Amino acid sequence: MFTAKLPDLRTSRRGLLKGAALAAVLGASLNVMRSVAAFAADAAGWPAEAFKQKNEADALKALYGKSAEASDKVKLDAPEIAENGAVVPISVSSTLPKVTAISLLVLENPFALAASYKIPEGTLPSVSNRLKMAKTSKVVAIVESDGKLYSATKEVKVTVGGCGG
């Protein structure tokens, strides 16, 4: 009985130790991952607050701290009707000078801000991408030019939404 129990205890102790070591390693790697994630969000300057806002005004406030005025110098290219809301091709370009950022908002989406692009000097103020749209919505392009915000708006009709599956 006793001799039978002893190795049992040993293995369980070893198992325990192993478990503890594994847990430590796991914990450490989890911490590393967490810090990498935090680092990523911080270092790259992903504006988490702006991406959480539900309407245009709050998103712009969180992202730029100001509001935009409509301008015909912002060109927003989007389809009249999007058959598939999961993939809506949208392009923005502008003839405004000193463009430093371009952002896209889909007002009826759960979160208004969809994407934001930083345009350093030497990069053309023109970008194309594909966005998801939950339903028929106004799409707003925001161009930051010489410290001011300018916008263009277009309504895109969505026949099948791409956010709720």
Next chain:
Amino acid sequence: MASTIRVRAIAGADTTEVQALVQHPMDSGFVKDSKGNLIPPHHIETVQFETGGKTVFTALWGPAVSKDPFIKFAFKGGKKGDDLKITWIDNKGATDTTTAKIM
């Protein structure tokens, strides 16, 4: 593993046009799986394009960017044979990077 980033950068007369396609689920956090459970958000947050030691373009993406995102932009300068480095980071801390030659 093959890179998740496919990129084509073509040098023109005085600008370089870049088109990139990234493989990523871009889960919005609003879609349910077959069992009715919400799939948590899993999307790329930043994509950076660098050439000649300079960042030429930064994308900040929310969950409303389509699955397997596509991006197109152009920058002044850049010549055939130059390196263009692309790096993305998602909200789970995953990352991938690739270096392409400008054509």
